[in-house]
Amino acid sequence: MEQIPAEWNKFILKDVSFVNLMMRRIYNVLIVANPYDAFMLEDDGRVEEKIYNEYMELGLRYPPTFTQVSTIEEAEKVLATVDIDLVICMPGNADNDAFDVARAVKMKFPDIHCVVLTPFSHGITRRIQDEDLSIFDYVFCWLGNTNLILSIIKLIEDRMNLEHDLREGGVQMIILVEDSIRFYSSILPNLYNYILKQSKNFSTEALNRHAATMRMRGRPKVVLARTYEEAWAMYEKYKDNCLGVISDVRFPIHNVAANEPYAVGDRRSEDKDPQAGLKLLKAIRKEDEYVPLIMESSESENRRQAEANHFLFVDKNSKKISVDLKKILEEHMGFGDFIFRDPKTHEEVLRIHSLKELQDNIFKIPNDSMLYHVSRNHVSRWLAARAIFPVSRFLKDVTWHKLHDVDMHRQIIFDAIVKYRWMKNQGVVAVFDKKKFDKYAHFARIGDGSLGGKGRGLAFLDNVIKMHPEFSNLPGATVQIPKTVVLCTDIFDNFMEQNNLYQIALSDASDEDILAAFLKAQLPDSLIGDFFAFFDATQSPIAIRSSSLLEDSHYQPFAGIYNTYMIPRLNDKYEMLRMLACAIKGVYASVFFRDSKAYMTATSNVIDQEKMAVILQQVVGKQYGDRFYPNISGVLRSVNYYPIGDEKADEGVASLAVGLGKYIVDGGQTLRVCPYHPDHVMQMSETELALRQTQTSFYALDMKRVGEDFRPDDGFNILKLKVKDALADNALNYLASTYLPDDQSIYDGIYEGGRKIISFCGVLQQGVFPLPEILRLSMKYGAGAMRRPVEIEFACNLNADRTGDFYLLQIRPIVDDNQELDVNLREIPDSDCLLRSHMSLGQGIEEGVSDVVYVKTGDNFSASDNPQIAMEIEKINRKFLDSGTGYVLIGPGRWGSSDPWLGIPVKWPHISAARLIVEEGLKNYRVDPSQGTHFFQNLTSFGVGYFTIDAYRHEGVYRREVLDALPAVEETDHVRHVRFPHPLKIMMDGKKQEGVVMTDDAEA
Template identity: 65%
Template sequence: MLNKLKLNQLYFKDTQFVNLMTKRIFNVLLVANPYDAFMLEDDGRIDEKIFIEYMSLSLRYPPRFTQVSTEEDAWKQLGNTRFELVICMPGTDNSDTFDIARQIKEKYPRIPLVVLTPFSHGIRERMEHEDLSIFEYVFCWLGNTDLLVSIIKLIEDKMNLEHDIKEVGVQMILLVEDSIRFYSSVLPNLYKFVLRQSQEFATEALNEHQRTLRMRGRPKIVLARTYEEALDLYNKYKNNILGIVSDARFPREGKIDPQAGIRFLTVVRSESPYIPLILQSAELSNREFAQNVHAQFIDKNSKTMSRELRQAVSEHFGFGDFVFRNPKTKEEVARVHNLKDLQNAIFTIPADSLLYHISRNHMSRWLYSRAIFPVAEFLKQITWESLQDLDAHRQIIFEAIVKYRKMKNQGVVAVFQRDRFDLYSHFARIGDGSLGGKGRGLAFIDNMIKRHPQFEEFENAVIEIPKTVVLCTDIFDEFMETNQLYQIALSEADDETILRAFLRAKLPDSLVEDFFAFFDVVKAPIAIRSSSLLEDSHYQPFAGIYSTYMIPYMEDKYERLRMLSDAIKGVYASVFYKDSKAYMQATSNVIDEEKMAVILQEVVGTRYGDRYYPSISGVARSVNYYPINDELAEEGTVSLALGLGKYIVDGGLTLRVCPYHPDKVLQTSEMEMALRETQTRFYALDLKNLGHNFSLDDGFNLLKLSVKDAEADGSLNYIASTYDPYDMVIRDGIYPGGRKVITFANILQHDVFPLARILQLVQKYGQGEMRRPVEIEFAVNLDAKEKRGTFYLLQIRPMVDLKADLEEDLETIPEEQLLLKSENALGQGIMDDIQDVIYVKTEGYSASNNQLIAYDIEKLNKRFLDEGKHYVLVGPGRWGSSDTWLGIPVKWPNISAARVIVEAGLTNYRVDPSQGTHFFQNLTSFGVGYFTINTYCGDGIFNETLLNGMPAKEETKFIRWVHFDKPLTVKMNGKKKLGVVELPEPDSQETE
């Protein structure tokens, strides 16, 4: 039976509350003589009273009332405004209200009409002679504005009934009653109760917007006034009835039948053994009958009738708390208040009680009344008859709730509530400010995963975001102001001084309890990432400008709190560091416009002794300006690495793969290349470092380890291949002896984990929904034994794609006109405003001087920034590598005025095109060209002789700066990977 249900394939679609209650009443026309209207409005305050009534019930859009007393006024108003309801109040003076109503009905047959009559003898006599067939309902005014709310809601419910029941299975309460006086007092009572209840269950929502929407899923109330009407409604909607409240005496076959209610309830009970029934009657003899059909009996003559009715509805129609009872004594054995309570209690409820409730469908009724439709629908189908196994039933209820809550939490930015945040919460925010760039990106991908069921279709892979809580920007504001930090932050103080000042400051006290609630759920290390307003904003990439700290999991929550607070303050401080200020200047942003949200996120990874790291980290880009072999630029590219993603960001050796050709990897295509150009080191979090030496370097507690260490941890299954030195081959998989090579072969070639297919989807939907090329960071935790894993999306941001199209064929430009040419160029577009070249002298170059070279360049770059000018930068090796042997270790702010950056290989210092250096994102968005040239093997052109022959504007031991009188022209075709720098026209090369 359970296999038939295949619980794990149960796909709960979220209820689209937006599509419910779409037909509304916004404008009501009130036709009444001035005196009656005044009486009704009770000194003219009807709008205000309705408004207050609506607000107290969290209803939106209270309707507007327009009052007219003459036929002329009525036509004028109907001509100007669209009315959804007309209420007529006939006066005692035999006024022409009915005539006006009749004419309105003729001209506007679609507008519902309602009669509202003051309760008096004269009017009742008068009405007996009127034809009331044109009116939807007749009500009796007892001086209570609640009645107006009920009239409006009753009509709205009627208009939306069929659609909403079909759409999601909204429930209805059927009221059968023909006495005007009576239903005029019962309806307000019922509505008030149902609306209050739905306010209660709206707390299942995760934020304010969702709360108001959930109210639309409340049960509808439908009024029937004859036996035929009641039976008709029952037959049509019997699967969606929460309960029935019926009178005993009402018309059947056109005549009043004192037994009509009894007949009706007998029919219902014979078909539906468990629908809750309530019989109201003024004749006490009906009490006995009520017992026979298991209905509650309410005496219409009782003074406390309305209270009794409320109580009966509350108890039997599934409202309020769910009370588990002992079936014999009816005593309470357990009580659950919401879904989370039910999930926690389901395994401890006594068997006889559980059996009693599930066999009577109580659980699904309770869920229906709370508008939790997917679970209610599902559980309603699993009857006791079909299953007959109590433990299986508990398990099914539990899993259905878990599945539903996971689905609910996904893609929604919930407001963080200590008592509600648990294992199934995905994404919550503390504070009301902005989520910042990364925060928005995360919320966006979480929502994207939820909307595309394709992400659910992998047998052995789950795709999600890590548990995330965002401290919004208003917390940053509060922190800065209460601690009076702006003065030092905006001063010229050095980074260390700024950090110390921030560490001494105090975070808002209110956060402590929230953090403890977060710790209770996340039993893993936490990453504290910056998410500033400007970071990852669509056209201004701030990748890597601010700090990201990681802190280990500790049993002692106060120690953990100390480290977390320090890390948050460290991220806040990094907004005001020297590099950030330089960057702000380079991008013409004003530093005090920058506000910082902070993301607290579970670190993806596995614990190995005192180290913690994921099986795979990666960065995927949906456009590839380095296509090789059969790859297409639009198929994108991915950089993969073992361990924490900082390794990729720092420009370490990663494996570059195209998700559409996962079996063709350039780096592993030849053995020598594989041994030389695959990852040898990786980053892991040091779980022993408790952050007492908290420092400016956000990697102070990361370990840079060699692949051998990972082999010892046993974390290389399916990720590594083994080099066999005897046979000189590399074998996919792990074998004793032999060096381990990080090739991800079992995943890419043998599909142990569907990484390539997931990446294709992520790129496709990411780019499709952002409407521009994107860059996505991710990490994967593999369970090698089970051959399954979880793919975590960590971040998405736009790659700013420059649309400048080049018509010209760059291949045809004669060599003598070129200063530089690269057949491996990154970038797109044309620049013609650069007159300067800074290059590293190749004569006597040694990689051991790379750090000194970086200082020289930084000084010159600052001068260019101050003057708002740009230059071409040429040098050996990888720019921006954190390993000084691989290249010159500049950070982006040190070269941010360069508009073309060239990696020029030397015979003894060959470089491959950099992939994954930290400023790729900056290069693409500023439209910077990135050329790779290896002239010693005929790959590209670099006319250094020409530059050496020109006078230097400035020269140091390692670099020269040369200025041209007229601008150079840079042309780049990113799809063809061609880039050139053309010399100015020959006559203008008299240089300074």
């Protein structure tokens, strides 16, 4: 097969916003009718009820309301007081017929749409010949069929919206050319009935109910033309949007245009030309060889002319004319299913119901059938009739004349559908449908409840990517969210109630007992098929993540409180199903674990108000033997509280690591980089720093761990590995540098011998992958859309060919206290400060704290005691929670580190009553401050200050002697709790990273 031409290979699909279509509507209808017709409409016809039912059945919105009057005087009163959009004048009486009423209305209200309904008789026919009908929108034949009213409303709405919807949305039109009032009054209700039902059918291509309703606005419009000139002008103006033409043969030609295919001598002014339809259809065929042209006539000899010119023909005399027309619309205008036929026998080869079915079967269709349909542009027309305009427009140009290769047409159609489905899925929360969810699907929900905080954040990120095409234009990079399905909060509610779990969940039972009770409970069997479809679509391990109502909320984020489990990809889908069910129940149970309850107490939230959604998400990474992990994980913050050198606070900061992101969240050693200054990495500035302060271990998912041992600790199947293991996996290409001890230097790249340093040199300094640019875009548009600083989690897979896939995993706001300080903290002398930090995190003033809890870091301090210190602090913290008061916490190293040698390994609930946390640097124990973890997210969420002080380096002030002089409220082997007689004054300037704590006696 030849190469697909570049212009067809790199096409760009622009999405259609259906919400902007059909904006102009008929809302209020005034019917002027004599008492008999009024009765027939109201009681026998029940017009309003029928119209309303018709709208509801078809899924249409905004059914019009009807007002009925009997006289011109009554009509004028209504028109003077009510905003009427359409007046329908029905037969009056001998002295006052519908035409008189309509003319009277138009004289006083010339801008209102006005339609005349009249029964047909010889008298009426003669009168119409002498009547000036141009002042009315339309005249219809009225035989008591209320369906005609719906057609009139839709016809006028189509005309009102035609220009905008065709130009802006690519909507298609069908031109009906007919001057017989009787005939178009009969055919229009059938035509609209079929079109509206077609629109209801193709709305199933949408991803949720709202989108389905919106898609129906993309149905084909009907244009009624009554002369040759009217039809030709309409075709000329909108020929690119013409789905087909249905034309009578005999109708008026008022004047001859230059492009008409007959001589000037043939002109028949005002008379009906017996060949007008034939001439019109011939002229249109010269312009477009593919558009379906249908001739309808009551003169049977016209069938021969139609067939001679390869036009379709409908006999007006046929008793089944509506059936014949419907069949032609299905066969030639793309309505209904796409039926691939054998070109010789015309028998059905394959029937396609949806876009996904076409995608799945395009390579299975026999060549001769494929050639038959492609050479007639049938695929493009079918897509246009289903309102899939971007793909239809693109394929309309890929004609058989331009490309004589059936297989290449298949590939182009397949690629276009894939690209369209990807585009449509992006930024939309679809309702999960196991028949539609495949590897091209994106984000879907199961249930009708809330998505929870993380779920909303993911949907928001997906929409941010869709709204900003810059993400799609990065060379060698894709930017997306992982495939995601959210089990909404109503699934959680039903699970809790049906399994009667609240009693044990809200009790003081241990975490293990609560988890055991949840694991015994049953999830609905109806989810099994959905989970299997998700397994097939992802073909990867799955992360089961919490997404509670409170988590990552816009104003009070919870982060890292509930569990996240990961399960491996298994060939045995039933075993994978069992593990998935256990993980979901484990996440549900974590709402009620002891730490969660403590956290709820600290934040004044009520535990039984918390609702849990669960995110099922493809794990980003690659499989290396029995382990699975991404090349890069990271946390990006749009505010940098620790700017270094040329960095600015609003340029943000990222923490990068090899392997699963849990390593960063747990406080592991990461590489800190500002996306605007990727060439300046503090940890790589000195050899000693690089050796001591870069990543030495990483996390990976254990693909062998498939047992029944689900535990409250969600990391039970996470492996902690050494960097050399990633080297053996060939996972460090472009990410590592090599330290060669012979010359004590570090070189970018991987070389034989020497220790490997995780420097990310290829993506940060050498431009292998545009990571800094993606991070800058993510910050710019994420923070811009949230209107506040944000924290973003991400992961990235790199390929050997210098391409890669970047995944945005989560976004949450950094909720700062914007309390402005009216004092310059730098002007306060050191002597007035109990504590001073030039690397302070936080903003505002705190004046309600009198207590200080600090670690006794004398000569006997040893980092080996850090786990014991954590336990002692947790007990003291519980007392503060009980009393509802806060305290200042001071200790050495990195608070919350999972590595006890780097700091005190507390979890947030263990220190949740602290109002200020201080990292103290010791003479022989210096650990650089952590950043980008859930821990810091909680600090900023609750307005907790965080000071980094290293008095030994003259970086701040810590007057420990003042604390030592105070009597202890409580003292343990390693921790001391003291209380000041008056509250301390804590002040923090987040923009300048300055913070001070002053005692009442020390205030200036």
